[in-house]
Amino acid sequence: MRALRIAILTHSTNPRGGVAHCLALAEALCALGHEAVVHAPDPSGGGFFRDAAGPTVSVAATPVASTTVDLVRARINDYLRHFATPAACDFDVFHAHDGIGGNALATLRHRRLVPGFVRTVHHVDSFSDPVLAEWQDRAIREATRLLCVSRTWADWIRDDFGVKAGIVGNGVDLTVYRREPTEADGALRERWSLGPGPVVLSVGGFEERKNTAGIIAAFARLRERHPEAQLVVAGGASLLDHSSYRARCRAALSAAGLEVGRGLPVVETGPVPQADMPALYRVADVLAFPSWKEGFGLCVLEAMACGTPTIVSDLPPFTEHLNRADxxxxxxxxxxxxxxxxxxALTPERRAGLQSAGRARAAAHSWRACAERHLDAYMACARAKQEPIRA
Structure with missing residues (x-):
């Protein structure tokens, strides 16, 4: 197979699961001999949330303090400006991982600047705004090839769009996410003043899809048996407006008498640097991830690789790639x-079983294998580049 130049488009430079997926996928593709370049709108100019072992492009973007529709429209236009010339479009394959990149590439295809594009659907949101809903559908409908990270969403694509999507899964880097403690573990405990615990970790911020309100209600019950327990809510960077749900969660915390702050029952970290995530998983006694909707749940693999017992929803996609022992x-x-x-998860015997099974499950998911599952779709799009573009 010849080496390919691949433009991977994601929606943000912030530490979200989809962005982490793009960076790790690109690194694995580069290790296979391809040139994969991750692009993202970057209004801060600070670059991606972590250094990548491969090329990245921070697309010039103007800060937008307005509605979600205005923000998404601005980010689509940021991409259109960036790829406005044939020189900027000098790639064999274009691969969008969200509706922003997908809509930009669909427009570029109509402008005859790109022949088509691959689209990975991580998950599909339910938008009440018809403009956002149409953008989401268009980014799927106009793709040349569709991929999903789980069978759940591949089935959804088949049922709603009548199109077959390939399943590429996810991966975890076992050289980064490890069970062995490091000096970073103690430093992180001190930074957030974490006590003897138990420490419950929630990843994703205060977001309805992540079921943060359910986690808060369960944690309040856990505190009745473990008065020293702390809940760490990490992450939360998002293009979508979660302010009303966040207010609901803060009201629930107040009603339960759970204070928020460093060293308090609930610690809100905000976005966490990539370098700190393995330590955060290790200092946690359990990851609570009972999401209502996920594409795959990348942080579950990361936590398992670090030896952290994990709680997940008894729903797809978790029921697809995890066994009951995991x-x-x-x-x-x-x-x-x-x-x-x-x-x-705190009982020694159950904890040991979850740690052993979880590490084995994480080890079965490599980024190299994930990258290799993309190559058929990439080659199909690369061949299309050699054919006349049809409007």
Whole structure:
């Protein structure tokens, strides 16, 4: 197979699961001999949230303080300006990982600047705004080839669009996410003043899709048995507006008498640097990830690789790629069941079993294998580049 030049488009330079996926995928593709360049709009000018072992492009973007529709429109236009010339489009393959990049590439195709594009659908949101909903559909409908990270969303694409999508999965870097503690673990404990615990970790910020309110309700019950328990809410960088749900969560915390702050029952870290994530997983006694909707749940693999017992929703996609021994499965609508799972994850025998099975499950998912599963779609699009573009 000849080496390919691949432009990978993601929506942000911030530490979100989809962005982490793009960077790791590009690194694996480069290790296979291809040139994969990750692009993202970068209004801060600070670059990606971590250094990458491969080329990246921070696309010039203007800060937007307005509605979500205005923000998404601005980011699509940022991409259109960046790829406005044939020289900027000198790639064999274009690969969008979200609706922003997908809409930009669909427009560029109509302008005859690109022959087509691959689109990975990580998950599909439910938008009440018809403009956002149409952009989301267009970025799927006009793609040349579709990929998904789980069978759940491939089935959804088949049922809603009548198109077959390939399944590429996810990966985890076992050289980064390891069980062995480092000096960073103690430094992180001190930075956030984490006590003896137990420490429950939630990744994704205060977001309805992540079921943060359910985690808070379960954690309040756990505190009745473990008064020293702390809940760490990490992440939260998002293009979408979650302010109303965040207010609901803060009200629930206040009603439960749970204060938020460094060294307090609930610690909100905000976005966490990539270099700190392995330590954060290791200092946590359990990862609570009972999401309502996920593309795959990349942080579950990362936590398992670090030896952290994990709680997930008894729903796809978790039920696709995890066995019952790998994690504790719960009904995301039942805080009592989630609280019992938190307690179960702390018992030595159950904990040891989850750690052993979780590490084995993480080891079965490599970024190299994930990258290799992309190559058929890439080659199909690369061949299309040699054919006349049809409007």
């Amino acid at each position: 994690a504790l499965f719960v009904d995301p609508a039942d805080p009592d069941e989630l609280a019992r799972a938190m307690t179960a």
